[in-house]
Amino acid sequence: MRPQLFCVQGITATESTVADWAYQSYILYSEAGNSINYTSGDGVDEPGTLTDNTGDTEFDIGEELFVGETSVGTYYGSYTDGDSNVYLIVATGENVGIIYSTLDATTTESELPNNISTDDVNDTDPIPVCFLPGTLIATPDGDVRIETLQIGDVINSHQGPPIPIRWIGRQTVQMTLGPAERMLPVRVRAGALDRCVPHTDLDLTPDHGLMLDGLLCNAGALVNGTTIHPIPKAELGERYVVYHIEVEDHQLIIANGVPAETFLDNATRRTFDNYCEYVERFGETEGMQMLAAPRVLSRQRLPARLRDRLDQRALALAAPADAAA
Known part of the structure; x- marks a missing residue:
């Protein structure tokens, strides 16, 4: 093996x-x-x-x-x-x-x-693009928890026809081996991106791209410390599992109501627990073409208009709590 x-x-x-x-x-x-x-x-x-x-x-x-x-x-x-x-x-x-x-x-x-x-030997820091358990993936029959999806299931694409799942990668991350603070999974609170977007809290790895205003923004680039923030280590426990969905091409699917990228193999597929399953099905395949959308890798690169909008959403979400206090 x-x-x-x-x-x-x-x-x-x-x-x-x-x-x-x-x-x-x-x-x-x-x-x-x-x-x-x-x-x-x-x-x-x-x-x-x-x-x-x-x-x-x-x-x-x-x-x-x-x-x-x-x-x-x-x-x-x-x-x-x-x-x-x-x-x-x-x-x-x-x-x-x-x-x-x-x-x-x-x-x-x-x-x-x-x-x-x-x-x-893991002598770098490869972090696959992944969702955490509980992520709701849109399908023609409604939202489905990512951990219950199977290869061959059909899911909704963003602004396109439904597409079949080619493979689902699964990786266990043990907290005794990290991750570093900067690579902790990110939580995007419900309504943090727009009104009712995401419709429920979305947990994903920081390098996972979300489509906002035509830009593929890494979740880590959106962190503001309030409505979008790293998940506390104490909440993650001793270990946690991440999942990725791979389809035929690099695509956008819908996760908790947000357009999110599917897996793009950049030499990290082999880090998954079930990598052997992939090899048995497909062999060592070449990488795929990346989506043409511009990518935002850090908060410093986030356009001011988008940063301001996210800040306004954070204020709007905080307002009810402030009023209650």
């Missing part, structure tokens, strides 16, 4: 002021070309905790990590096997390092492949 990867690499602290990650065993590796190799039988059962001692709550690629007060190397990235077991990879020198595991040494060696491709 091909490994699946997490789409985030930050490590969230527990009760301390540093990021930490408990492990049960480790094994040394060497890197040759694009292959990370280890020797069978060399795993060591020695529990411990990796920390960064920096006072933040995340491990960042390239930062120094410690066990106790001893430096053990720099954070290389994370790897997740086909059974969703997570391993942290720490570089200790040129082309050498340590693989840390939450499993005992014997189980670790049975779960890991003989060699790990560096292409399968």
